[in-house]
Amino acid sequence: MSxxxxxxxxxxxxxxxxxxxxxxxxxxxxxxxxxxNIISNGGRLLNETDKxxxxxxxxxxxxxNFITFPFIADKINKLIxxxxxxxxxxxxxxxAWILRFADTKNIKTxxxxxxxxxxxxxxxxxxxxxxxxxxxxxxxxxxxxxxxINKYKIHKEKVEVINRGVDVDYYDKKIPDDKIKxxxxxxxxxxxKNLILYPARLTNWKGHLEFLDVFKKINDDNYFLYFVGxxxxxxxxxxxxxxxxxxxxxxxxxxxxxxxxxxxxxxxFLSSIIVSLPIQSEGFGRIVGEAIVMxxxxxxxxxxxxxxxxxxxxxxxxxxxxxxxxxxxxxxxLIDIDNEKFLNISNNSRKHIINNFSKEQMVKKYLNLxxxxxx
Numbered sequence: 491m492s493x494x495x496x497x498x499x500x501x502x503x504x505x506x507x508x509x510x511x512x513x514x515x516x517x518x519x520x521x522x523x524x525x526x527n528i529i530s531n532g533g534r535l536l537n538e539t540d541k542x543x544x545x546x547x548x549x550x551x552x553x554x555n556f557i558t559f560p561f562i563a564d565k566i567n568k569l570i571x572x573x574x575x576x577x578x579x580x581x582x583x584x585x586a587w588i589l590r591f592a593d594t595k596n597i598k599t600x601x602x603x604x605x606x607x608x609x610x611x612x613x614x615x616x617x618x619x620x621x622x623x624x625x626x627x628x629x630x631x632x633x634x635x636x637x638x639i640n641k642y643k644i645h646k647e648k649v650e651v652i653n654r655g656v657d658v659d660y661y662d663k664k665i666p667d668d669k670i671k672x673x674x675x676x677x678x679x680x681x682x683k684n685l686i687l688y689p690a691r692l693t694n695w696k697g698h699l700e701f702l703d704v705f706k707k708i709n710d711d712n713y714f715l716y717f718v719g720x721x722x723x724x725x726x727x728x729x730x731x732x733x734x735x736x737x738x739x740x741x742x743x744x745x746x747x748x749x750x751x752x753x754x755x756x757x758x759f760l761s762s763i764i765v766s767l768p769i770q771s772e773g774f775g776r777i778v779g780e781a782i783v784m785x786x787x788x789x790x791x792x793x794x795x796x797x798x799x800x801x802x803x804x805x806x807x808x809x810x811x812x813x814x815x816x817x818x819x820x821x822x823x824l825i826d827i828d829n830e831k832f833l834n835i836s837n838n839s840r841k842h843i844i845n846n847f848s849k850e851q852m853v854k855k856y857l858n859l860x861x862x863x864x865x
């Protein structure tokens with residue numbers, strides 16, 4: 491029997507890296523037969539949890555209305571008391587503020603910084619820093635650790651790095667041919683084209699608009715660019731589509747929208763090259779690790795949490811951040827690399843990701859932390 495009873499609190503479970511990490515930790519605990527809890531406003535990823543060991547409590551913890559926070563906190567208090575929870579693991583700034591109104595005297599608190607978070611004004615930094623008001627603070631990369639210590643003046647002894655993790659076993663499983671065929675037909679994808687995949691939710695800091703100018707320079711009808719990711723930001727999605735139209739790329743570029751985990755893996759598999767070029771550094775950037783585990787060609791801006799992953803790997807993967815003039819040439823270099831040479835590079839890179847950034851090492855570290863903090 492475990493010494494802890496943890497609740498992870500996250501706004502929703504629709505999509506995203508923080509959400510995926512929540513599910514990964516929950517499912518690992520369930521595999522070990524450890525009962526665990528999640529508080530969120532729900533979402534499609536909830537279907538992936540083991541209902542025998544994971545209790546989900548639906549509360550509006552995605553609320554940004556401070557007036558509601560004491561009322562939500564009162565409901566959390568009751569859930570903690572009723573279910574004998576002794577650890578609250580907060581995975582977002584909103585829930586961190588909600589928990590401030592809760593009674594946490596008899597429980598331990600953990601928070602995870604999934605990014606550094608933008609904003610330099612006093613109010614913005616004050617809002618972000620609430621995530622640091624926990625017994626233990628987790629950073630998802632060394633980059634995030636260093637940044638939050640400096641930006642939010644957190645004592646370094648309080649911060650521990652638990653890197654986000656790539657599900658190696660999942661990405662190693664062969665995709666059945668019939669599933670690939672069905673996916674191609676459903677999305678009208680021509681497998682004879684060289685597919686360039688840009689997997690990132692459609693929001694202005696992810697760099698879609700800037701990359702369209704780069705893609706235009708390739709000027710080769712044998713290449714087709716797919717934008718894959720959440721399109722809830724409709725105004726930005728429309729801007730991306732308008733630019734596709736303006737650059738006369740409608741026959742070579744398409745917004746596919748959000749894909750489930752299996753379909754995204756299939757898209758990785760089909761792609762000739764994957765790109766990750768956000769205009770702000772990411773806290774981790776799991777796409778990079780996933781692509782490398784699948785031995786795919788990927789080009790990424792070499793900063794933030796991505797730099798942590800690429801450190802010591804071949805320069806072929808790395809692009810100088812926010813320098814676009816010759817980026818199409820860098821892409822072409824990666825596209826044209828000798829297959830045998832790239833196989834050697836990708837094998838070594840894959841070992842590096844498995845040894846340092848796997849889901850297995852991530853969930854084990856969270857388990858150890860829960861056990862240690864509950865004593």
